[in-house]
Amino acid sequence: MILETALLTVRPGQGPAFERAMTEAQPLIAATPGFLGLELRPCLEAPDRYLLLVRWERLxxxxxxxxGSDRYARWKSLLHHFYDPFPVVxxxxxxxxxxxAPCG
Incomplete structure (x- = not known):
């Protein structure tokens, strides 16, 4: 299993719109063979930062x-304009x- 990580910093005040766009984009990535799951976690210290974790069978x-899919072009159009700076994946x-964790 491969874990893809990206620290996503969205433009100030765009968090709610980004979250809606991510909800719309999720089926695009989920339809990919080898996709095992996705987590998007909000940062507690920085309201415009998120941690994206995606699990894949293979790199x-x-x-x-x-x-390489047509779905990625749609993913980019939905999400990439929110990032500043663009994330390192x-x-x-x-x-x-x-x-x-210890039991008990």
Whole structure:
């Protein structure tokens, strides 16, 4: 499993519009073979910042499958105008360390 990460900073005051656009865009990415799930988390300290986490079976499912699809053009038109600055997208491999919470 590959974890795609992006720290998304949206233009000031555009958070609610960005969240609506992300809701509309979600089916576009979800239709991609190899897509395993998506989380969008708001930053508690910065109201215009979000953490995007996307799980993929393989790196190529994102870099070639989704980004090479017609759906990606629509994704870009819905979301990319919100970002300032444009986010850095990175991909991470399997967890090297995993510590469960203590029981009880």
């Amino acid at each position: 190529e499912d994102h870099t070639e499958g989704f980004r 990175e991909h991470y491999g399997e967890s090297m360390v995993s510590i469960p």
